Structures are given as C-alpha cells and as structure tokens.
Amino acid sequence: EAQVTQNPRYLITVTGKKLTVTCSQNMNHEYMSWYRQDPGLGLRQIYYSMNVEVTDKGDVPEGYKVSRKEKRNFPLILESPSPNQTSLYFCASSSWENNEQFFGPGTRLTVL
Amino acid sequence: SQQGEEDPQALSIQEGENATMNCSYKTSINNLQWYRQNSGRGLVHLILIRSNEREKHSGRLRVTLDTSKKSSSLLITASRAADTASYFCATDAGTALIFGKGTTLSVSS
Numbered sequence: 001e002a003q004v005t006q007n008p009r010y011l012i013t014v015t016g017k018k019l020t021v022t023c024s025q026n027m028n029h030e031y032m033s034w035y036r037q038d039p040g041l042g043l044r045q046i047y048y049s050m051n052v053e054v055t056d057k058g059d060v061p062e063g064y065k066v067s068r069k070e071k072r073n074f075p076l077i078l079e080s081p082s083p084n085q086t087s088l089y090f091c092a093s094s095s096w097e098n099n100e101q102f103f104g105p106g107t108r109l110t111v112l
Numbered sequence: 113s114q115q116g117e118e119d120p121q122a123l124s125i126q127e128g129e130n131a132t133m134n135c136s137y138k139t140s141i142n143n144l145q146w147y148r149q150n151s152g153r154g155l156v157h158l159i160l161i162r163s164n165e166r167e168k169h170s171g172r173l174r175v176t177l178d179t180s181k182k183s184s185s186l187l188i189t190a191s192r193a194a195d196t197a198s199y200f201c202a203t204d205a206g207t208a209l210i211f212g213k214g215t216t217l218s219v220s221s
Contacts, residue, residue, distance in 0.1 A: 004154075033208070033209075035211075040213070041213070042200070042211055042212060042213035042214060043155075043200070043211040044211075045208055045209075045210075048208055058208060088152070090154055090155070092155075098160075099142075099143065099145075099160070099204055099209070100145065100157045100160055101145075101147075101155075101157060101202075101209060102157070103147075103154035103155045103156070104154055105153060105154045106152065106153065106154050108152075
C-alpha cells in the first residue's frame with residue numbers, strides 16, 4: 001500500500017530535550033516536505049527536499065533541522081525544542097511528474 | 113508566505129445541498145490543488161487543476177480556475193454528512209505548495 005508513515009504519532013517532551021520525528025515513504029517520490037499546522041495559521045512549510053542530499057528552507061525553518069540521506073526517509077530534528085514548537089506536524093511526499101502530495105497521518109507534539 | 117486564501121472560513125449546510133468554497137491567490141501558478149482534512153488527520157488530495165485548464169470534474173467535485181482573477185472554486189454537489197471536513201486550496205508556483213487556511217464544512221443530516 002502506498003503510504004507515508006510518521007513516528008511517533010504523539011509526543012510529549014520537555015524544553016531542550018532533543019527529538020527526532022521520522023518520516024518514510026514507499027512510493028519512490030523525489031519530493032518530501034514537512035509542515036506544521038496551528039489553529040488559525042493553516043499549514044506552514046518548515047523544510048522541503050527535492051531529492052537525496054538536497055534540502056531547503058520553507059516558511060518557518062527556525063528551530064528545525066532535516067536531512068535526506070536516503071530517498072525514502074526525511075526526518076525532522078528539533079535540537080532544543082521550545083513550547084512554541086507545540087504543534088501538529090505533517091510529512092508529505094510527491095513525484096515530479098505529478099505534484100499531488102501524499103500526507104502522513106501527523107505527529108502531535110507538545111513541548112512543556 | 114500565505115498564498116491561497118479560502119472563503120468562507122466556515123460553511124454549514126444540510127445533506128443534499130451543494131457546497132461552494134472559493135480560493136484566491138496572489139502570484140502566477142503552475143497548478144492549484146484542493147485537499148480535504150478530517151479532524152486532526154492528514155490531508156487527502158482531491159483534485160489538481162493546471163493553469164491552462166478552466167474547469168475539472170471528479171465525481172461530485174467540480175473545480176474552476178480563473179487565472180485572470182487569480183481565483184478558484186470548489187463545488188461539492190449533493191453533500192453528505194461524510195463530506196464534513198476542512199478543505200484547503202494549495203498553489204504550486206514552483207518548488208513548494210503554499211496552503212491557505214482552509215474552509216471548515218459542516219454537513220448535517
């Protein structure tokens with residue numbers, strides 16, 4: 001089944017404790033992206049990757065890191081999480097032929 | 113950089129009625145897409161319309177695009193309770209999709 005998976009789905013952590021949210025897709029998509037969704041602000045792009053070893057900042061990259069060492073994986077790293085990073089995070093992927101994005105189920109992060 | 117803006121923000125209708133949502137954007141685009149999100153879940157792609165297309169259909173969905181007005185509309189005909197969700201337009205101008213804030217549709221039976 002074609003899908004984007006994210007782990008964990010829910011995470012409660014404390015300020016400053018490094019964390020990684022994993023994202024994996026099985027559709028051989030070149031393009032992958034991370035978004036955060038906050039009430040009243042819609043979806044905002046954090047980082048995106050057009051292919052392996054190619055990443056770039058989106059609209060709200062501060063406080064986040066990403067890497068793209070393999071085509072299927074695109075982890076999101078929060079080196080020192082802060083409460084303002086409490087949000088619902090989505091990973092998405094698409095191919096270049098057809099830029100319809102497939103979304104993961106979301107990761108709900110709470111930073112205390 | 114918010115590109116698309118949906119209107120209305122919220123819409124409540126009865127089952128069987130049609131629902132129309134609008135999206136306005138600011139810059140030239142390659143295509144415009146509509147997505148649906150059920151509460152707290154991932155977005156699901158509904159339909160893509162390219163900049164050289166004016167209208168597209170998919171089942172009960174009809175999307176129009178007016179590039180001169182920089183606007184699009186999504187029509188859902190004969191709405192069902194299962195259509196209750198948030199709907200987002202997303203504009204593709206190159207390297208990224210830019211999403212609007214969404215229209216929340218509530219369909220009551």
